[in-house]
Amino acid sequence: MAFLLKNESISYNEQVILHSLSLDIQKGESVALLGKSGSGKSTLLKKLYESKKEESAYIPQELGLVENLSVYNNVYIAKLDEFSTIHNLINLIKPAQNDLATIKEIINTLELEQKLFEKVHTLSGGQKQRVAVGRAIYTHKSILLADEPISALDEYLSSKVISILKESFQTIICAIHNVELATQNFDRVIGLKNTQVIIDKKCSELSEDDIQKLYYVCE
Amino acid sequence: MIYRSYTMFVSKNFRVSFAFIAIGLISFYFADLEITTIDATSLSQDFFLSIFSLKFHDYSLLLEAFLTTITIAVLAIFFSIIFGAILSLFFGSLLVRISLAFTRAIHELFWALIFLQIFGLNTLTALLAIVIPYSATLAKVYAEILQEHDSFGDMLRGRDRVSYFLYTKIPDALPQLISYTRYRFECALRSTAILGFVGITTLGYYLSSSFMQGLYHEVWLILILFYILIATIKLWFNKYTFIPLVVASFLYLDDFSGFNLANLKRFFTEDIIPYPIKNDLGLESTLSWFDTIFTNEILIGATNTLVLTQLSLLLTALLTLMLFPLVSAKFANKPTRISAHIFLVILRSTPEYILAYIFLQLFGPSMLPAVLALMLHNGSIISHLIGADTDAMKLGINTTKRKGERYFYEVLPRVYGQFLAFLFYRWEIIMRESAILGVLGITTLGFYIDSAIEDFRLDKMFLLLLVTAFLNIFVDVISKKTREYLKADKEISPCRV
Numbered sequence: 001m002a003f004l005l006k007n008e009s010i011s012y013n014e015q016v017i018l019h020s021l022s023l024d025i026q027k028g029e030s031v032a033l034l035g036k037s038g039s040g041k042s043t044l045l046k047k048l049y050e051s052k053k054e055e056s057a058y059i060p061q062e063l064g065l066v067e068n069l070s071v072y073n074n075v076y077i078a079k080l081d082e083f084s085t086i087h088n089l090i091n092l093i094k095p096a097q098n099d100l101a102t103i104k105e106i107i108n109t110l111e112l113e114q115k116l117f118e119k120v121h122t123l124s125g126g127q128k129q130r131v132a133v134g135r136a137i138y139t140h141k142s143i144l145l146a147d148e149p150i151s152a153l154d155e156y157l158s159s160k161v162i163s164i165l166k167e168s169f170q171t172i173i174c175a176i177h178n179v180e181l182a183t184q185n186f187d188r189v190i191g192l193k194n195t196q197v198i199i200d201k202k203c204s205e206l207s208e209d210d211i212q213k214l215y216y217v218c219e
Numbered sequence: 220m221i222y223r224s225y226t227m228f229v230s231k232n233f234r235v236s237f238a239f240i241a242i243g244l245i246s247f248y249f250a251d252l253e254i255t256t257i258d259a260t261s262l263s264q265d266f267f268l269s270i271f272s273l274k275f276h277d278y279s280l281l282l283e284a285f286l287t288t289i290t291i292a293v294l295a296i297f298f299s300i301i302f303g304a305i306l307s308l309f310f311g312s313l314l315v316r317i318s319l320a321f322t323r324a325i326h327e328l329f330w331a332l333i334f335l336q337i338f339g340l341n342t343l344t345a346l347l348a349i350v351i352p353y354s355a356t357l358a359k360v361y362a363e364i365l366q367e368h369d370s371f372g373d374m375l376r377g378r379d380r381v382s383y384f385l386y387t388k389i390p391d392a393l394p395q396l397i398s399y400t401r402y403r404f405e406c407a408l409r410s411t412a413i414l415g416f417v418g419i420t421t422l423g424y425y426l427s428s429s430f431m432q433g434l435y436h437e438v439w440l441i442l443i444l445f446y447i448l449i450a451t452i453k454l455w456f457n458k459y460t461f462i463p464l465v466v467a468s469f470l471y472l473d474d475f476s477g478f479n480l481a482n483l484k485r486f487f488t489e490d491i492i493p494y495p496i497k498n499d500l501g502l503e504s505t506l507s508w509f510d511t512i513f514t515n516e517i518l519i520g521a522t523n524t525l526v527l528t529q530l531s532l533l534l535t536a537l538l539t540l541m542l543f544p545l546v547s548a549k550f551a552n553k554p555t556r557i558s559a560h561i562f563l564v565i566l567r568s569t570p571e572y573i574l575a576y577i578f579l580q581l582f583g584p585s586m587l588p589a590v591l592a593l594m595l596h597n598g599s600i601i602s603h604l605i606g607a608d609t610d611a612m613k614l615g616i617n618t619t620k621r622k623g624e625r626y627f628y629e630v631l632p633r634v635y636g637q638f639l640a641f642l643f644y645r646w647e648i649i650m651r652e653s654a655i656l657g658v659l660g661i662t663t664l665g666f667y668i669d670s671a672i673e674d675f676r677l678d679k680m681f682l683l684l685l686v687t688a689f690l691n692i693f694v695d696v697i698s699k700k701t702r703e704y705l706k707a708d709k710e711i712s713p714c715r716v
Contacts, residue, residue: 046374049374050374058374058375060372060374060375062372064371064372064374064375066371066386066387066390066391067390067391068390068391068393068394069386069390073386073390076386077375077383077386077387080377080379080382080383080386081377081378081379081382083382085379085381085382088379088382088385088386089382089385092385092386
């Protein structure tokens with residue numbers, strides 16, 4: 001079991017964002033979180049990350065990149081705690097060969113090989129998202145919690161990035177706004193609306209009605 | 220609702236402005252602004268005309284003066300960066316903040332006067348005089364810059380705090396840290412130059428000696444070369460040249476001896492202890508010692524320091540309101556802007572102390588030279604900043620073509636908040652300068668401090684320095700409160716002032 005929530009309410013700034021939530025996510029599942037903005041997707045992801053920090057990699061919506069640092073170092077940040085401070089300090093001046101090789105490979109698959117030593121502030125929105133994805137992969141954790149990590153990518157790159165993520169992580173929970181992409185690439189969909197889970201089913205069972213309910217129908 | 224918030228905005232800015240104008244006018248009433256030289260006009264004429272016959276009696280001496288000034292400034296900023304960076308990490312501690320505020324509140328020239336007593340006239344004294352207050356300033360500003368840069372999410376942060384600090388905050392803040400440090404280096408050059416006025420052989424030394432001999436063409440040559448030096452800082456002080464400059468400065472200055480532990484110890488354990496306490500003369504004579512100094516020096520010195528500060532602040536404000544349109548594309552054409560710009564750069568690059576010194580020679584001793592110097596130097600700095608901000612401002616297409624209307628209805632209301640914020644940032648600096656200008660003979664606190672040193676009454680000097688520092692911290696606190704009241708800090712980044 002990756003996550004188990006039973007009748008839990010999640011608040012943010014003293015405001016209840018998600019009401020009496022029950023969730024059961026198994027290891028090996030890939031789950032797409034759907035819902036309008038403000039429906040509580042980000043809050044849920046944060047909550048899940050906090051409950052299993054040691055096993056999970058987390059990509060926040062704002063990516064958490066350090067603008068004035070190279071792509072390489074932004075990915076390297078994922079493992080700061082695993083090396084000594086001295087090693088980290090030296091790496092800042094001259095990249096450590098072992099780490100460089102690993103990170104280079106990750107960055108190449110994300111089609112950013114030209115940008116490895118460019119500073120992040122010179123990159124486009126989509127390139128930045130791929131750097132954040134690269135950082136998550138480099139953690140070598142088993143669970144990925146990602147908040148709209150591919151919103152700025154084109155169709156080709158979106159599919160490619162999702163398949164790379166599926167190879168790299170055992171369990172994935174990913175907020176996404178493209179319904180088609182979600183149903184094509186994930187096993188299961190969880191739909192949030194008005195502080196509640198209103199859809200929780202396999203992608204193959206998702207109907208047009210569900211989508212209407214999630215995004216368009218007012219209650 | 221809209222109406223209410225509008226009147227609130229107006230009344231806050233208005234109330235604060237009104238209070239400061241009133242205080243400024245009262246100060247004007249009490250200020251002694253007499254011209255005392257017999258023929259100020261012809262003296263000024265002589266001075267300004269000699270700009271056309273630049274020369275110097277010994278060019279190798281001039282080169283030496285410049286090299287000494289540059290190398291001391293380079294080493295001073297080098298050590299200040301190191302100490303400032305370390306101290307900025309402990310800025311959260313109240314004790315550190317208070318000690319740094321105190322250290323900053325004492326002008327570098329006062330520090331120089333203190334170390335002259337302890338270590339004598341040498342490079343060590345010059346370096347300490349700048350490194351001590353500059354480390355404190357850099358620590359404060361570095362801490363503030365680092366605080367502003369916190370874009371890396373706390374969620375992602377791990378355990379190794381040092382590594383995360385190096386990988387997240389430092390790179391994010393680096394451009395601002397560097398640009399502020401460069402600005403501080405420019406200040407260090409000015410500070411080193413004026414150390415010459417207390418005997419260190421930097422530019423100020425030769426400037427004052429040429430002035431005293433009436434060799435105005437030499438004064439101008441030094442000033443013009445100094446302007447060029449400041450204007451070209453980016454070319455010769457950057458990431459490529461920094462380390463070579465530091466090494467070369469070490470080699471050039473060569474002799475850093477002069478440290479004397481016995482003197483240092485004597486200074487703190489004997490010299491600055493009030494005379495009646497040191498000699499066990501009892502409480503009564505201690506109180507009478509304090510009372511004499513308080514009535515004869517502290518009261519007059521502090522009042523005059525405040526009068527000079529408030530009058531200069533008001534005049535700085537007025538000058539800024541008149542000057543900024545000259546560098547703004549919203550009001551002036553290109554030729555006007557360029558010439559105004561050069562004029563402002565020159566005023567900005569001349570240390571207040573040197574401006575005051577020049578005016579003092581021309582107009583004689585009164586508050587006038589100090590007021591003029593403070594007004595011109597600070598007014599030019601704020602005008603430059605406000606002018607640049609008005610250029611970035613977008614007015615509607617249907618805006619008035621009439622410049623008067625545009626000034627009062629479009630531009631001024633938009634920049635007034637910033638303008639006040641800048642003024643209040645400079646307030647503390649004006650106060651520090653007001654105190655130090657006493658060394659030139661204006662009876663502010665600096666005058667009494669200087670006299671106490673001349674009489675070798677270091678206990679009195681120390682008491683007066685304490686008063687000066689407290690007065691400065693007091694002004695700093697009021698300035699901060701006023702800016703909070705006006706919510707002015709949001710308008711500007713403190714690193715620019």
